[in-house]
Amino acid sequence: MKEKNEQIQQDVWKSEIDSTVGIQEPDLEGGGLLAVTIHEGNNLKAKHSFVIMRVGYDIKRTWTMRNNQNPVWKETFKFAVKKPAKAVLRLVVCSSSWIKKSEVLGDVDISVADVVQEKHMNIYNIGNSRIHVELQWVGMPVKTKPKVLHFMTLDIGPHRLSR
Template identity: 50%
Template sequence: MEFIANIYCFLQNPSTNNYFPPKDDNNKLFKHSIRRAIDVASKSEDAGVLVITIHRGVNLEVKHPFVSLLVGTDKKHTTTKKHNQNPVWDESFQFTLEKPAEAILDLEVCSGSVMDRIHHKYNLGGVKIDVMDVVKQKHTNSIFHIGNGSIHAELHFLHSTRPQTLKL
């Protein structure tokens, strides 16, 4: 709780420099998210961190599937699951956004198979998600239908102007 209080104090008055990360917190991903959110907070009231967890795919019609995530020019992707049309990833990704109202998340299911690339089956399909929908709901747990398959993903938006906690 002291950690959240320190972040809140810092975000309310960054010039006081009252941000002290806890010494026992080994979660580097969370610490990095908070630091980037704090940096962005001074630039925009609406800024924050979009956290996406890709849980699994079902009935994906590619040989070696992976999910590509794109927000603006920031691109990330899951690991490739070889010979698996029902992969389980449970991988989380973060995008720091200064203007979430203008951001679109593009999720695409792709294949890492050379043969799929030769036969133009590299991209199974995708979905575009307006980040403002996630901002309004703060948390979504959705199944996105892509081709004959689907992707289960969770999306969270953490505003950088007020303290929040996220269970990953």
């Protein structure tokens, strides 16, 4: 009988430890903050370039870097996201010109749910052109401090990519 009680206690103790260790499922229903850092571009086809970002109706853009096919932006933008399960981050790399309209060099859509769930992201890279982007998700759980759930770096190419 004593051995059985000890075994039960060990099983309970082990299950308590196992329940506290490991990765918890991310909350796709709760809101949070998506931080997007546009670091730099390499071998862009245009000398005057900028990046536009959009999540829902919230649109932001980097400064235009002139006379440089390897621009360094190092700009961070934050998007409040209420429902990450359905949200999409759209990145558009554009060229600027005094003579003609801005031209799209490349774009990509990234599911915010994939960022929250820390799923593997493809590297978006076509030829020699790319931009270095860093994504960070900060969930906002109730009655606790914000917790960094994900930190990622990816490259996107200058052309629209299909998955």
